Amino acid sequence: MIGSRSGRAANSIQTNGRTQDTRNRSWVACLTLVLLAVCVFAGAGSPSARGNIATAHGIDAVSTPSAQPTNDPIQVIRDKDQTPERPVNMTPLPEQSFDGWERPTLRDLAQVLAWPTEVTFDNAGRLRVQNYVDADEWAVAHIRSFDYSAGAGAAFRAEQEDARLAGFDTNEETFYSFQAYMAVNQDESGRTVEKRYRWLAGTWILGVDVHNESSNESGLDARLASEELLSLAVSRGMPAPPSQVPTPNATWVLPPVSSPTATACSISFTDVAQDYWAYNYVRLLACEGTVTGYNDGTFRPESPTTRAQLAKMLVLSQHWQLVSPDTARFRDVSSTHPFYRYVETAAAHGVIAGYADGMFRPDAYVTRAQVAKMFVIARGWVLTNATVPVCDVGQTDWAWYYVQTALQRGLFTGYTDSCFRPSMVATRAQLAKVLALSSRD
Numbered sequence: 001m002i003g004s005r006s007g008r009a010a011n012s013i014q015t016n017g018r019t020q021d022t023r024n025r026s027w028v029a030c031l032t033l034v035l036l037a038v039c040v041f042a043g044a045g046s047p048s049a050r051g052n053i054a055t056a057h058g059i060d061a062v063s064t065p066s067a068q069p070t071n072d073p074i075q076v077i078r079d080k081d082q083t084p085e086r087p088v089n090m091t092p093l094p095e096q097s098f099d100g101w102e103r104p105t106l107r108d109l110a111q112v113l114a115w116p117t118e119v120t121f122d123n124a125g126r127l128r129v130q131n132y133v134d135a136d137e138w139a140v141a142h143i144r145s146f147d148y149s150a151g152a153g154a155a156f157r158a159e160q161e162d163a164r165l166a167g168f169d170t171n172e173e174t175f176y177s178f179q180a181y182m183a184v185n186q187d188e189s190g191r192t193v194e195k196r197y198r199w200l201a202g203t204w205i206l207g208v209d210v211h212n213e214s215s216n217e218s219g220l221d222a223r224l225a226s227e228e229l230l231s232l233a234v235s236r237g238m239p240a241p242p243s244q245v246p247t248p249n250a251t252w253v254l255p256p257v258s259s260p261t262a263t264a265c266s267i268s269f270t271d272v273a274q275d276y277w278a279y280n281y282v283r284l285l286a287c288e289g290t291v292t293g294y295n296d297g298t299f300r301p302e303s304p305t306t307r308a309q310l311a312k313m314l315v316l317s318q319h320w321q322l323v324s325p326d327t328a329r330f331r332d333v334s335s336t337h338p339f340y341r342y343v344e345t346a347a348a349h350g351v352i353a354g355y356a357d358g359m360f361r362p363d364a365y366v367t368r369a370q371v372a373k374m375f376v377i378a379r380g381w382v383l384t385n386a387t388v389p390v391c392d393v394g395q396t397d398w399a400w401y402y403v404q405t406a407l408q409r410g411l412f413t414g415y416t417d418s419c420f421r422p423s424m425v426a427t428r429a430q431l432a433k434v435l436a437l438s439s440r441d
Helices: 003-042 049-054 101-110 149-164 222-236 279-288 307-318 338-349 366-380 400-408 428-438
Strands: 125-132 137-147 170-174 178-186 193-201 204-214
Touching: 101 125, 101 137, 101 222, 125 222, 137 149, 137 222, 149 170, 149 178, 149 193, 193 222, 204 222, 279 338, 279 428, 307 338, 307 366, 307 428, 366 400
Parallel strands: none
Antiparallel strands: 125 137, 137 204, 170 178, 178 193, 193 204
8 A cells, every 4th residue: 555655656746747847848948939039020120130031032122211210201312403492482571671762763753644642552562653543544653572583583473474364465575684574454355454564673573554444545655654664763773774774865866956045034943943954945935935834833844744735835836826616626625625725726727636536635645756746747847758767666657757857857866775765655844845946947
């Protein structure tokens, strides 16, 4: 019994020993597998290990900037000349930034065009002057300024595209070395109802817009008004373009003309100083009673002249007897019109004519070409076919002979670019000169 139990106990001890050994080996094996897994995954995290694993699977290895996770966006490396620039700022400068030549220039232009001289700042960032008749007839001149020329250039191109999308026909051109464009809008009948002329000058965008849907003809040309704006701007301090500025100076060889001597009289005007280029002409005609000033003591020499005003000046300078017919010749100049007798007298002498619709349009501004024609006819001069160089009045133009004759008679001088500007409105000072010189013979 005792021996039998002893044998079983020994067998039990032996069996327990094998079981414990088996458990120990299992733990060792598990620990070994854990350590191996850690080593394998740790090695796989490195670029070289990942490359070996990918190669083993027949896949090209892909390198990444870093093994560490990041929330930063992935940076794409580009060549230096392909690096995108910062967005261009197209925001115009605020109103307080216009402390130089801009305000005086616009005020001068308003005086030249006989517009209200108030300079305002609009929501588009433009300093402006305007002549508002009604919703169908208005004109505005404006200046925008920017921090940098890149911003001005981007804004200039953007507004040109906006005009095109709004239905305007746009044409690019060079305006005294400046990049410019003309935008024209027409109604369904093909009649032009609006013109915009804009040009880019460094960090400024300047322009003149003319809108006219009324039945009245507008004597203002957007491009010619822009020339006047440019000339005034340069005289007030804007950097001049490399090309010549449209300044009215004599350039052609014409017969010598002597300046009249101012008549001794007490008439004077507060805005016509003795050193003003047309002082003698204005003073002479004022003392003769051919021209008059305004109630505020000014003459406004740079203001444009209407057709009715020119008719009066012509009649007075020619000393024609005034007529006053019972029936008016023109539908818009009745017998109660203040210029009725002067218009009728000028028409009776064949100096002026109306339009096909029976209108005279007395308040429309008279142009340089119209002035040339009226004075040549009034003086009875024989038309000449001279060849004084004129860039903008060809031999097929209706005004060719009148302009050539007026130039030969010394009534006009041209501009520095050898142009006559036939469609530009004539100022009161210019007419004073023409009146004085036309009465010499």
